[in-house]
Each structure stands twice: as structure tokens, then as C-alpha cells.
Amino acid sequence: xxETALMSPPRGRRPMSDRRRWLQRLEISREAIRLFREQGVxxxxxxxxxxxxxLSGRTLWRYFRSKESCxxxxxxxTTDAFVDTLRRWPAGxxxxxxxxxxxxxxxxxxxxxASLAVVAMSRHEPALRAIWLVVFxxxxxxxAEVVAERLGRDPDELAVRVQAATLAAALRLTTxxxxxxxxxxxxxxxxxxLARLSESVRAATHGVxxxxxx
Amino acid sequence: xxETALMSPPRGRRPMSDRRRWLQRLEISREAIRLFREQGVxxxxxxxxxxxxxLSGRTLWRYFRSKESCxxxxxxxTTDAFVDTLRRWPAGxxxxxxxxxxxxxxxxxxxxxASLAVVAMSRHEPALRAIWLVVFxxxxxxxAEVVAERLGRDPDELAVRVQAATLAAALRLTTxxxxxxxxxxxxxxxxxxLARLSESVRAATHGVxxxxxx
DNA sequence: GGTATTTTTGTCACTGAGCGCCACAACGGC
DNA sequence: GCCGTTGTGGCGCTCAGTGACAAAAATACC
Numbered sequence: 001x002x003e004t005a006l007m008s009p010p011r012g013r014r015p016m017s018d019r020r021r022w023l024q025r026l027e028i029s030r031e032a033i034r035l036f037r038e039q040g041v042x043x044x045x046x047x048x049x050x051x052x053x054x055l056s057g058r059t060l061w062r063y064f065r066s067k068e069s070c071x072x073x074x075x076x077x078t079t080d081a082f083v084d085t086l087r088r089w090p091a092g093x094x095x096x097x098x099x100x101x102x103x104x105x106x107x108x109x110x111x112x113x114a115s116l117a118v119v120a121m122s123r124h125e126p127a128l129r130a131i132w133l134v135v136f137x138x139x140x141x142x143x144a145e146v147v148a149e150r151l152g153r154d155p156d157e158l159a160v161r162v163q164a165a166t167l168a169a170a171l172r173l174t175t176x177x178x179x180x181x182x183x184x185x186x187x188x189x190x191x192x193x194l195a196r197l198s199e200s201v202r203a204a205t206h207g208v209x210x211x212x213x214x
Numbered sequence: 215x216x217e218t219a220l221m222s223p224p225r226g227r228r229p230m231s232d233r234r235r236w237l238q239r240l241e242i243s244r245e246a247i248r249l250f251r252e253q254g255v256x257x258x259x260x261x262x263x264x265x266x267x268x269l270s271g272r273t274l275w276r277y278f279r280s281k282e283s284c285x286x287x288x289x290x291x292t293t294d295a296f297v298d299t300l301r302r303w304p305a306g307x308x309x310x311x312x313x314x315x316x317x318x319x320x321x322x323x324x325x326x327x328a329s330l331a332v333v334a335m336s337r338h339e340p341a342l343r344a345i346w347l348v349v350f351x352x353x354x355x356x357x358a359e360v361v362a363e364r365l366g367r368d369p370d371e372l373a374v375r376v377q378a379a380t381l382a383a384a385l386r387l388t389t390x391x392x393x394x395x396x397x398x399x400x401x402x403x404x405x406x407x408l409a410r411l412s413e414s415v416r417a418a419t420h421g422v423x424x425x426x427x428x
Numbered sequence: 429g430g431t432a433t434t435t436t437t438g439t440c441a442c443t444g445a446g447c448g449c450c451a452c453a454a455c456g457g458c
Numbered sequence: 459g460c461c462g463t464t465g466t467g468g469c470g471c472t473c474a475g476t477g478a479c480a481a482a483a484a485t486a487c488c
Contacts, residue, residue, distance in 0.1 A: 058440095059438070130344030133347050165384065200372060274446095280445075
């Protein structure tokens with residue numbers, strides 16, 4: 001039982017155990033976030049999370065080393081999905097339109113909302129903030145690939161990496177802004193969030209990435 | 215505990231209770247980091263830290279909510295000092311020269327080395343990593359001011375904040391690199407660290423901030 | 429089908445973090 | 459002297475997290 005967190009669902013059929021474990025972690029993650037949102041982090045005990053998933057407390061600690069890290073799978077899933085959408089972004093199309101056009105299964109929407117809630121909570125919960133920062137940091141190399149491909153250059157080039165870092169910074173800041181607005185009652189519907197994201201990408205890249213079609 | 219105060223001459227007991235508390239936290243921080251470096255984090259108990267400073271365990275938890283957060287004061291001190299030096303960076307001068315030219319009291323050097331050690335440990339200690347990320351993140355607004363001032367624009371502008379976040383990311387990554395090299399035996403003298411930092415700043419800003427004199 | 433083996437889970441006991449509560453000592457003002 | 463305030467230690471508690479071992483379940487092998 002490796003402690004390593006898997007970023008995306010294992011595809012293979014054979015080692016079902018791996019995928020099973022991934023699903024179990026995801027399930028725990030969803031329940032944990034639900035409880036965190038309902039009662040707060042400190043008010044939620046590990047036992048409660050375990051009960052909610054029908055596991056014993058001991059087993060929970062075999063899946064996660066701390067109760068805060070329970071939020072990681074959902075956070076990773078959402079981040080990966082977003083970066084993946086970004087990767088498929090065709091040239092000549094406005095980013096916003098592409099984001100809206102992507103396929104969005106309803107369960108992904110729920111996870112996305114949960115992730116935003118976690119990001120919002122992370123403002124006052126250092127442990128959650130650390131998870132969020134680390135998860136998002138893992139997306140940076142992928143962003144570097146996206147930038148490199150778009151510019152037709154090498155992902156190892158300094159300029160490309162810098163551009164990717166800038167892009168990552170813009171995406172993270174905007175996501176946190178949206179999460180904050182969302183949590184503070186200023187309800188932000190999905191569309192507005194996407195618009196803001198695409199705007200910040202445009203601002204961060206000065207349009208270098210090929211947004212702004214015709 | 216204390217009966218006869220045979221310490222130094224009676225110093226003014228002003229309402230400086232705030233500064234006193236700050237000093238006490240700093241002292242705890244130094245001892246905690248020393249113990250963490252000597253025995254590792256998990257092997258160090260809160261009681262040991264308390265003993266090292268001559269406090270009871272109960273009192274330690276009044277100063278810090280977790281034993282890992284004991285590293286925060288030294289880390290903040292070092293980070294603040296660095297950002298402050300950056301703030302005083304005059305236009306038209308190479309960053310590296312400015313960093314070297316800054317005044318560096320010997321006790322700051324010890325704290326700086328301790329901070330690097332903490333950053334190095336944070337690679338494998340999630341709790342320490344959380345502290346480090348949060349401490350450094352607090353520097354971002356200040357960096358935004360620096361960027362804004364240098365560019366003659368507003369600190370609230372999205373482009374400025376993005377630039378500052380990029381700068382922060384570059385500084386953080388470089389610091390972590392230096393810390394890792396330092397901890398892994400590849401001894402990195404102070405000068406080389408400063409050179410690397412100024413290079414990463416140049417790379418992150420494309421020279422926008424006005425490095426590269428003449 | 430069956431059994432043997434490996435993996436996963438649960439139970440129990442334990443350490444240690446961290447806090448609530450109360451008592452006590454040290455200050456400073458009256 | 460008597461206060462109120464503040465910092466501190468002691469006691470006991472809850473809960474995070476782990477090690478050890480047993481029960482159960484999945485898997486492999488026949």
C-alpha cells in the first residue's frame with residue numbers, strides 16, 4: 001500500500017487493487033470535505049470521517065496520514081481536469097469558449113464546487129492551504145508542456161518555464177479570488193468564474209498563447 | 215519557577231509585553247530548530263522544546279499551536295529581512311551587488327542558515343512545508359509593492375500581482391534549490407546563493423524590474 | 429469446486445499533541 | 459496593605475496517529 005497520491009485514475013484493468021484504492025481515497029475525500037464544510041475542520045474528527053465512509057478509524061489512517069490531507073484527491077481530480085482541458089485548448093479559439101465547450105459530467109461539477117470550498121477554507125486553515133498549494137504546484141510542469149506546445153518551443157527553455165510559472169501564478173490567484181467571492185456570499189456562477197479565468201490567462205500571457213480569435 | 219532574578223540588570227518593564235512575547239517566541243523557535251536538526255522533527259517532543267527554553271510544556275502550547283509552527287518566527291525573520299533588502303533595491307544596480315552590499319549582522323546569518331535547514335527539511339516534512347509555504351506567501355503582497363513601485367503602477371493591478379506572484383515563485387523555488395544543495399552536502403557558499411537568486415529574479419522578470427545595469 | 433496465500437480491514441493499547449480549567453506567583457497601581 | 463492583570467505550571471482530558479496482532483476478504487493455485 002503505497003502512500004503516494006495518484007494524480008489521475010489508473011486505467012489498467014489488471015491491478016484492480018490500485019484503482020480500487022484510488023476510488024476509496026476519492027470517496028473518503030468527498031465525505032471529508034462535506035463534513036469540513038458542514039462543521040468546520042477542527043470540529044470534525046477522524047472517526048467521523050471514517051464512519052461516514054463506513055470504515056474503521058484505524059483504516060482511515062492507512063489511507064491518509066492526516067485528516068487535512070483527506071481533501072487532496074478531490075483537489076487533485078479537479079486540478080487535473082482543468083489542466084487537461086487547458087491542454088486540449090485549440091489555437092484560434094477563445095479560452096472561455098473552449099472552457100465552456102468542454103464536457104462537464106455532473107459529478108465533476110460537484111467536485112469542482114467542493115474544491116472551491118476547500119480553497120476558500122484554506123484562507124484560514126494553514127493545513128488545507130498547504131495541501132492546495134502543493135496540489136497546484138504539481139500542475140506546473142504540465143502547464144509548461146502546454147505553453148511549449150503552443151509556442152512550438154522546448155518545455156525546458158527558460159522562457160517557456162517562466163511563462164508557465166506566470167500562467168500558474170495567474171491561475172492560482174484567480175482561483176483563490178473566485179473561491180473567496182464564492183464563499184463570502186457574492187455568488188459567482190460557473191460562467192463568471194470561467195470568464196475571469198480566461199481573462200487572467202490573457203493578462204498573464206499578453207495573448208502570447210493565442211487567445212483572442214479574430 | 216523563577217525566584218531570585220539573578221539575570222541581567224533590571225530592565226524596564228514597560229507595556230512592551232508585545233516585544234517580550236516576540237522575543238520569547240524567537241528564542242523558542244531557535245531552540246526548536248536546533249532540536250529538529252539534531253534529532254529530526256518527529257523524534258522531538260514538545261516537552262523537549264519546552265525544557266530547552268526553560269518553560270513548561272503547557273506554556274509552550276500557549277506560544278505555539280503546534281510544535282512544527284515553532285519554526286515560524288525564525289523563518290519569518292529571515293524572509294522579512296530578505297524582502298526588506300529587496301525593497302531597498304535601487305534601480306540601476308545589479309541585484310546581486312545590492313544583496314551583497316546589504317548589512318548582515320552575524321546573528322542574522324545564523325538564523326538564515328537555520329532557515330535554509332528548515333526549508334531543506336520541509337522537503338520530507340509536510341508540516342514544515344506548510345509553514346514555509348505560508349510564511350513565504352505572506353511576502354507576496356510586499357513583493358507586489360516592490361513590483362508596483364518599480365513599474366510605477368498600482369499594486370492592486372492584476373498584471374502587477376501576477377508579476378509579483380511569478381517573482382515569488384521564482385524566489386521560492388530557487389531558495390528551495392539552494393537549501394537542498396546545502397543540505398545534501400554540495401556546500402553552497404553564501405555568494406553563490408545570492409548569485410543564483412539574482413539570476414532567477416532576472417529570469418522571472420525578463421529584466422523588467424531594471425536589473426542589468428549599463 | 430476446494431484450499432493455501434496474500435492483502436485488507438478491524439480491535440486494542442499506546443504515545444504524544446494540544447487545550448480547558450484552576451491555582452499560584454509576579455508585577456503594577458491604589 | 460489590597461487589589462486586578464498577566465504569565466505560568468499542574469492536572470486531566472480529547473483526539474490524531476501508530477504498532478501489533480487477529481479476523482476477514484480477496485486472490486492464486488490446484
